[in-house]
Amino acid sequence: MRRTRTVCPFCGCGCSFYLLSEGDRVTGIEPSPLNPVNKGMLCVKGWNAHEFIHSPERLTTPLIRKHGSLVESTWDEALKVVADRFLDIKKQFGSRALAFLSSAKVTNEENYLFMKMARAAFGTNNVDHCARL
């Protein structure tokens, strides 16, 4: 069994817990006793924070819309379509025709890279996230 220190994904308190796992299966949660935020406690959302990870509804493959419906594809194909379409639209309408919505659920590093990509790779400041909401 492995113990991995993580941060609860469900609210801004930032409670810390260990995910207990066997192979690629998360089997349980153990609050961090010494963390100054939660001091060994969690709320019901935190105690159940691992369940959705193994949902059968998880997306497991890139999808591309073809003839109206989303069909499975490879990473190479999907990323190429995204890059090409964004560059095309930029060429035709300028970078102001592109926009990027980041997330209050992903990591700091990912938010940083996302805004860096929007600004450095695509030349737009049309970057925001949904947490105004």
Next chain:
Amino acid sequence: MVGLAATFGSGAMTNSINDFDGADLFLVIGSNTTSQHPLIGSRIINAVKRGAKLLLIDPREIQLAEFADLHLRHDIGTDVAVLNGIMNVIIEEGLDDKEFVETRTEGFDQLKDVVSKYPPRVVEKISGINSHDLKKAALMYAKADKAMLVYAMGITQHTTGVDNVKTCANLAMLTGHLGRPSTGVNPLRGQNNVQGACDMGALPNVYSGYQPVTDLAVKKKFEDAWGVAALNDKVGLTIIDMMIAAQKGGLKALYVMGENPLMSDPDTSHIEHALSNLDFLVVQDIFLSETAAKADVVLPAASFAEKEGTYTNTERRVQISGKAISSPGLARPDWQIICELSTLAGYPMNYKSPVDIMKDINAVTPSYAGITYERLERGYGLQWPCINEDHPGTPYLHKDKFSKGKGTFIPCEFKPVVEMPDEEYDFMLTTGRIYYQYHTGTMTRRTSILDREAPAALVEINPEDAKKLGIKNNEIVELTSRRGSIKLKAEITKRVPQNVVFSTFHFHESPVNILTSPAYDPIAKIPEYKGCAVKVRRCA
């Protein structure tokens, strides 16, 4: 965030979660803390049990009301009037902290002018709070030694959201409840990394660390650091402007990472139209959300358990989160997807791990300069500003001076909710979240125990109103606004005052945001979720 940045120079929670244990008084306004931030809610309840006072300002009889020494149930959207009234009493009674005001702030005369227009009897007319209670509240807050003001989305999700926040800041400055442990103005962030997303510059006007895109020195710095010839120095579009631009046809392509705007945004049908008007929509997520189902390309992402990274909680604490398992199928961490895509688009990114990315962040973001993985692994997180590797982090802000030097009083006048009830749409609808669910439900609805405890959307109706409309508990009712209508189950409860109905936005079967108003705060561009006019009917 915008409101606090204008008054103090920094938009974050001023104090820390551990400070809750040392406060003498809590003023909680617009935060259903036990439901939205359960662990902070318990800190408040524990503090009350050891003798701290709780002053609650909230239209609904939320769980914290049971523990409150005084609960002011003001009319929805009258927060500025109530807080101005409290300041009016404080100044009249000579209870303002004159030394703090003199040495640490500017603009007191303007504040005094504005709040002089809000004596208790005027506030009573606007908000429904009687003069006696208002005075009592003012004395409680002003006389406390260490008072923490706490707010959440009940304050920010109004067209007057920025005014509400500035007014909270005015009150804290007026009484000197700032710059010391267990005091301050403390916005509680909703989602787990809202603070981090803002800190990292996922905003149209700033790079990481709130460095403005319009500042030429900042632009130069990022051009050098990122190896780019010319960065754009015009402020970009906010999410609301993006949707408007998409509708009008100016915006052609949108990339959505880990969000579900089709459920979380106000006025859903508007957004649906905007999204279908795009030439190209990409959604990167862990589930096929309502928004992803409309996309041209969907990219499968890793969940928090499947990647390494840091998150910044509501008290500015940056914490590390490790990788426990590998992702299902072909799903990948968001950072890897971004690196590949950027490289394909002609701007190579060669980060080997989040540790590498953090080094970049340290180099260009002064408030994060000393926050390294090495330090985070050794301890329990670091609170920014943390300006170098020897800096211990900052448990409370504005100790001897504000981030911008002096704190500025920015007085605000009361403005009513934009869409007030009228004869036809005679109820005020207000929305919020409940304990067992989270945001648009993409994660929590897939967690069986959470879904069992609160499986369907409810609308809370006051017993008097229910009687008039002939509605019984658990009956299906129809709510109609100028934008659409939905059906849901009625819960008859005194938790809501008369003429107000309350519902949540977690359920795609009854998406409340079909009804809500797209009117938004002109500065922060936060939509008004907290009030719009509806009519309520019993379904035959």
